Amino acid sequence: MTFNLDNSLGYILNRTNTRMKNNLLHHFKDYNVTPEQWAVLNRLWQREGISPKELAELTSKDQPTTVRILAKLEKKGFITREVNPEDNRAYQIFLTSEGRDLKDKLFPLAFEALNESIKGLDKEQIEVVKEVLNKIFENLDK
Numbered sequence: 064m065t066f067n068l069d070n071s072l073g074y075i076l077n078r079t080n081t082r083m084k085n086n087l088l089h090h091f092k093d094y095n096v097t098p099e100q101w102a103v104l105n106r107l108w109q110r111e112g113i114s115p116k117e118l119a120e121l122t123s124k125d126q127p128t129t130v131r132i133l134a135k136l137e138k139k140g141f142i143t144r145e146v147n148p149e150d151n152r153a154y155q156i157f158l159t160s161e162g163r164d165l166k167d168k169l170f171p172l173a174f175e176a177l178n179e180s181i182k183g184l185d186k187e188q189i190e191v192v193k194e195v196l197n198k199i200f201e202n203l204d205k
Contacts (some may be wrong), residue, residue: 107156
């Protein structure tokens, strides 16, 4: 039995993920935002006042990684952490005005990065790729 790394689905996925993250990082360089921070900001643009635990689940990251990302975003002035009024042991995460303003700056750059990565693919192909990747994720989520 032989194994060809270049033809391995895991290798291809990892290589593509790395290239896409690096491309997004390049597009965001003027704003000093990483792809990981972008994912957290994105969830907060959808809904503020959620806990670090919820953010970890929504971004598919572990809690220690999420806490580190939140600390960096807080240091940059994009978020604040407030004690949860219903449980003073827990925090809720909110965007600052600077964090809210980033949305209009980063979204066009993210779409530009995405469009570079899907050049030459039609909408049908993109939907099939997303469907297949989501199925793989579901298979591994058990």
